Amino acid sequence: MSQTTQPPANDSEKRDGPKSPQGGKKGWIRWPGLIAFVAITLILAVVWHFLADWLVKRAVESAGTRAVGAKVEVAAADLSLFPAGLVLDGLQVTNPDAPMTNAVEIGRVGMDLELAQLIRRRVVVNLMQVDALRFNTERKSSGALPDKQRRKEGADSEGAGEALKKGLEKMGCGNFKLPSFEKPDLQNLLANEQLKSLELAQQLEADIKAEEAYWQKTLKELPDQQTLKAYEEKLKGLSSKKSDLGALLGKAGDALTVQKELRADLERIKAAQQRFQKSSRDLRQRVQQLPKAPMADVRRLQAKYSLSADGLANLSQLLIGGQLCDHWQTAWEWYQRLKPYIAQATAGGEAAAPEPERGTGAYVRFTEKTPLPTFLIRQTKASVQLPLGALSGKIENINSNPPLLGKPTAFNFLGRDLAAAKSLSATGLIDLVTPGDPSSRAKLELNGYQLDKVPLSREAALPVTVDTALADLAADFSFAEQRVNTSVDMDFDAVKLSAAAPAGDNAVQTALINGLTGIRRFDLVASVMGNVDDYRMKIRSSLDQTLKDAVGGLVKKEAAKLSAQIESKVRQAVSAPLSNAQQQIDVLGPVGDELQKRLNIGGELLKGSGLKLPF
Amino acid sequence: MIELVANLLKILNSETEPRQISLGICFAMVAGLTPLWRPHNLLILLLVLVLRVNLSAFILAWGVFSAIAYLIDPLFHSLGLAILNADGLKGLWTTLYNHPWFPLTQFNHSITMGSLAVTAVLFVPLLLLGNFIIRNYREHILAYVQKSRLGQMLKATKIFETYQTLRGWGGGR
Numbered sequence: 001m002s003q004t005t006q007p008p009a010n011d012s013e014k015r016d017g018p019k020s021p022q023g024g025k026k027g028w029i030r031w032p033g034l035i036a037f038v039a040i041t042l043i044l045a046v047v048w049h050f051l052a053d054w055l056v057k058r059a060v061e062s063a064g065t066r067a068v069g070a071k072v073e074v075a076a077a078d079l080s081l082f083p084a085g086l087v088l089d090g091l092q093v094t095n096p097d098a099p100m101t102n103a104v105e106i107g108r109v110g111m112d113l114e115l116a117q118l119i120r121r122r123v124v125v126n127l128m129q130v131d132a133l134r135f136n137t138e139r140k141s142s143g144a145l146p147d148k149q150r151r152k153e154g155a156d157s158e159g160a161g162e163a164l165k166k167g168l169e170k171m172g173c174g175n176f177k178l179p180s181f182e183k184p185d186l187q188n189l190l191a192n193e194q195l196k197s198l199e200l201a202q203q204l205e206a207d208i209k210a211e212e213a214y215w216q217k218t219l220k221e222l223p224d225q226q227t228l229k230a231y232e233e234k235l236k237g238l239s240s241k242k243s244d245l246g247a248l249l250g251k252a253g254d255a256l257t258v259q260k261e262l263r264a265d266l267e268r269i270k271a272a273q274q275r276f277q278k279s280s281r282d283l284r285q286r287v288q289q290l291p292k293a294p295m296a297d298v299r300r301l302q303a304k305y306s307l308s309a310d311g312l313a314n315l316s317q318l319l320i321g322g323q324l325c326d327h328w329q330t331a332w333e334w335y336q337r338l339k340p341y342i343a344q345a346t347a348g349g350e351a352a353a354p355e356p357e358r359g360t361g362a363y364v365r366f367t368e369k370t371p372l373p374t375f376l377i378r379q380t381k382a383s384v385q386l387p388l389g390a391l392s393g394k395i396e397n398i399n400s401n402p403p404l405l406g407k408p409t410a411f412n413f414l415g416r417d418l419a420a421a422k423s424l425s426a427t428g429l430i431d432l433v434t435p436g437d438p439s440s441r442a443k444l445e446l447n448g449y450q451l452d453k454v455p456l457s458r459e460a461a462l463p464v465t466v467d468t469a470l471a472d473l474a475a476d477f478s479f480a481e482q483r484v485n486t487s488v489d490m491d492f493d494a495v496k497l498s499a500a501a502p503a504g505d506n507a508v509q510t511a512l513i514n515g516l517t518g519i520r521r522f523d524l525v526a527s528v529m530g531n532v533d534d535y536r537m538k539i540r541s542s543l544d545q546t547l548k549d550a551v552g553g554l555v556k557k558e559a560a561k562l563s564a565q566i567e568s569k570v571r572q573a574v575s576a577p578l579s580n581a582q583q584q585i586d587v588l589g590p591v592g593d594e595l596q597k598r599l600n601i602g603g604e605l606l607k608g609s610g611l612k613l614p615f
Numbered sequence: 616m617i618e619l620v621a622n623l624l625k626i627l628n629s630e631t632e633p634r635q636i637s638l639g640i641c642f643a644m645v646a647g648l649t650p651l652w653r654p655h656n657l658l659i660l661l662l663v664l665v666l667r668v669n670l671s672a673f674i675l676a677w678g679v680f681s682a683i684a685y686l687i688d689p690l691f692h693s694l695g696l697a698i699l700n701a702d703g704l705k706g707l708w709t710t711l712y713n714h715p716w717f718p719l720t721q722f723n724h725s726i727t728m729g730s731l732a733v734t735a736v737l738f739v740p741l742l743l744l745g746n747f748i749i750r751n752y753r754e755h756i757l758a759y760v761q762k763s764r765l766g767q768m769l770k771a772t773k774i775f776e777t778y779q780t781l782r783g784w785g786g787g788r
Binding site: 028029033359361364365367368 | 650657661663664665666667685688695696699705712715716718719721723724725726727
C-alpha cells in the first residue's frame with residue numbers, strides 16, 4: 001500500500017524520477033500496489049456480501065412500515081447478484097388496527113431480478129414466487145408503532161376517516177339496529193315520558209281559572225243591575241213632574257244626557273260580553289278537543305315502545321348489515337392506505353421528482369428503447385393458505401407506472417377440492433393505464449363452502465351463528481367512471497342456525513329464535529352501488545319472509561296488547577286533569593248570564609224612554 | 616490542525632518527487648470531490664496504489680477535498696443538471712443510458728456528473744500548478760526559510776516539534 005522513497009542523490013534524480021534502493025531508477029509502476037488493490041477490493045466485496053442482506057432486510061422493513069403504518073418485519077433476506085435475485089423469509093405485515101395480528105404473513109418470497117435494470121435504479125422482477133401466504137395470523141409481540149409515528153399516521157388519515165364516516169352514514173351503517181324485544185315497564189314508561197295530553201289539560205285548567213278570576217273582577221268594574229236601575233229612577237223623575245215649556249225643554253235635555261250615559265254603560269257591557277263570548281267559545285272548544293289529546297300520546301308511545309310487524313320487514317338488513325358495514329370499513333381503510341400509490345400510479349407520476357435534499361443529488365432519466373416503470377413485477381406466482389384451504393394463482397404486471405407500461409394488473413386464483421369448499425376462484429383486473437380514468441373489476445366464486453360456527457349476526461338483541469351450512473357465493477365488483485357496483489349473491493343450504501337464549505320471558509324474541517333455528521335454507525343478496533362518494537347498501541334475503549311468517553302474527557298481537565295497555569295507562573293518567581278542566585268551564589256560565597241580564601235591563605230602559613238603541 | 620500543517624510540511628520538505636505529490640493531490644481531488652461510492656473511485660484507488668504517487672499527499676488531500684465537496688455540492692448539483700440537460704449532449708447521454716453497463720457509473724446523477732466535470736477540467740492544471748509550486752518552494756523558499764530568522768523561530772515552535780516527531784516515525788514516503 002505504501003511506498004518508501006529514498007532521498008534523491010542529486011538534481012538529475014529529482015528531475016528524472018525516483019530510483020530503486022540499488023541505485024537503479026524506480027519506475028512509475030508500484031506492483032505491490034496491485035496486490036493491495038486486489039486485497040482492498042476483496043475486503044469490500046466480503047463486507048458487502050455480509051452487509052447486503054442486512055441492508056436489504058432493513059430497507060424492506062422500514063419502507064413497508066412507513067407504507068402500512070404498523071411494523072413490517074422480515075426474518076431473513078438473501079440478496080444475490082449473479083444471478084440477480086432476492087429471497088425474503090418470514091415476512092410479516094402487522095394489521096395497524098390489531099397490532100397482535102398480522103394482516104398478511106408470507107413464508108417465503110423469491111424474486112428473480114433484472115440486474116441491468118437494478119443498475120438503472122429500477123426494480124424489475126421477472127418472476128416472484130410467494131409461498132405460504134396467509135391472512136390474519138397471530139403475532140408473538142405487538143406490531144404497533146411508537147406513539148410519535150402513530151400520531152403522525154393518525155393526523156394523515158384524519159380526513160380519510162371523516163370521509164369514511166360520511167360514506168358509512170350514507171350506506172345506512174349505524175342505523176341497523178334491531179328493535180328492542182323487551183316489554184316496556186308501563187309505570188316507568190309513564191314516569192319517564194312527558195304526556196302532551198296531561199300538559200294540555202293542566203294548561204287548560206289554569207287558563208279557565210285565570211279567565212274566571214278576570215271576569216269576576218270585570219263584572220265588578222262594569223255597571224251592575226243597581227246602577228242601571230238608578231237610571232230608571234232618574235228618568236221617572238224627569239217625566240212625572242209637570243212644568244212650563246222652558247222647564248220641559250230643560251228636562252228633555254237632562255233626559256237625553258241620562259240616555260247618553262246609559263247608552264255608554266251598555267256599550268261597555270256589550271263589548272265585555274263580546275269578549276267573554278269569544279274567550280268562552282275558545283275555552284269550550286279546547287275542552288271539547290281535550291279528550292282526543294291522549295290518543296296522540298298513545299300513538300307516539302306505541303310507535304316508540306311496541307314492536308311493529310313493519311320493523312321485521314327487512315330483518316336480514318338489520319341482522320347482517322352491521323357485519324357488512326364492518327367489512328366495507330376494513331376494505332375502505334386498506335384502500336385509503338393504498339390510495340397514494342394508486343393516485344401516483346394513475347397519474348403516471350414518476351416524472352415529477354421532488355426537489356432532492358442537499359447532498360443527495362438527482363438522477364436524470366433519458367429516453368429509453370424500452371421504457372419501464374421504476375417498480376415492476378411481471379409475474380407473481382403465489383400459494384395462499386386460507387382457513388378454507390390452499391389456493392394458487394398468479395398476478396401479472398404489478399407496477400408503479402401503469403400508463404408507462406400500458407398493461408393493467410390482472411390476477412387469477414383458483415383452488416379445487418379445498419378442505420372446506422369444493423372450489424374457489426377469484427379473477428380481476430385493475431386498470432390504471434389511462435391517467436385519470438381508473439377502472440377495475442373482480443369476480444369471486446365459491447362453491448360448496450362448509451360453514452362452521454360462523455357468526456351471522458353479532459347484534460346484542462339477536463346474536464345468530466351459522467353452526468353448519470353449505471354455501472355457494474358469487475360476488476362481482478366493478479369500479480369505473482367513479483361509480484362503484486358491488487353485488488354479493490349467497491345461497492345457503494343444509495343450514496343449522498343457533499341463537500342465544502332470550503333474556504327474560506319474551507314471546508317475540510323466542511318466536512324469532514325458533515323461526516331462525518328452524519331455517520334449513522336461505523339466500524342473501526347484498527349490493528353496494530353508487531358514486532364513489534355517495535353509495536348505498538341494500539340487503540335482501542329469503543330470511544325476511546320466513547321470519548315475518550314466523551313471528552308476524554305474534555308481533556301484531558303483542559303490539560296490539562301493548563298498545564291497549566299504553567292507551568289505558570295514558571287515559572288513566574290524564575282523566576283527572578281532563579275532568580277538572582270540564583268542570584271548570586261550567587263556572588264561566590253565570591258570568592255570561594249576568595252580562596246578559598245587565599244588557600236586558602239597560603235595553604228595557606232605553607225602550608221605555610222612547611229612544612231606540614243603536615244596538 | 617497543527618498536525619495537518621506539520622504533515623504538509625513533512626511532505627513538501629521530503630525528497631519525494633514533486634510529480635508524485637501533485638499526482639496524489641489530483642487523484643485526491645477526484646476521490647474527494649465526487650461521491651465516494653462510485654465505480655470511478657475504484658479506478659482512482661487502483662491508480663493511487665499501482666502508480667508511484669505519494670500516498671500521504673493523497674490521504675491528506677482527500678480529507679481536505681471531502682470537506683470542500685460538502686460545501687459546494689449544491690454547485691455540483693446545478694452544474695451536473697445543466698450538463699445532463701444540455702441539448703447538444705442529449706444524444707450522447709441517451710446512448711450511454713441505453714448501454715447495458717454504462718449506467719453503472721451513475722453518470723446521470725447530478726452531483727456525480729457535476730463534480731466529475733469539475734475535477735476533469737482541473738486535473739491537469741492542478742497537476743502542473745502543484746509541480747510548479749513544490750519545485751519553487753523547495754528551490755527558493757525552503758532554503759531561505761531555513762536560514763532566515765523566521766525559520767529559526769519556527770524551529771522553536773510546536774509545529775516544528777510535531778514535524779520532528781512525524782519525521783522520527785519514518786517519514787519520507
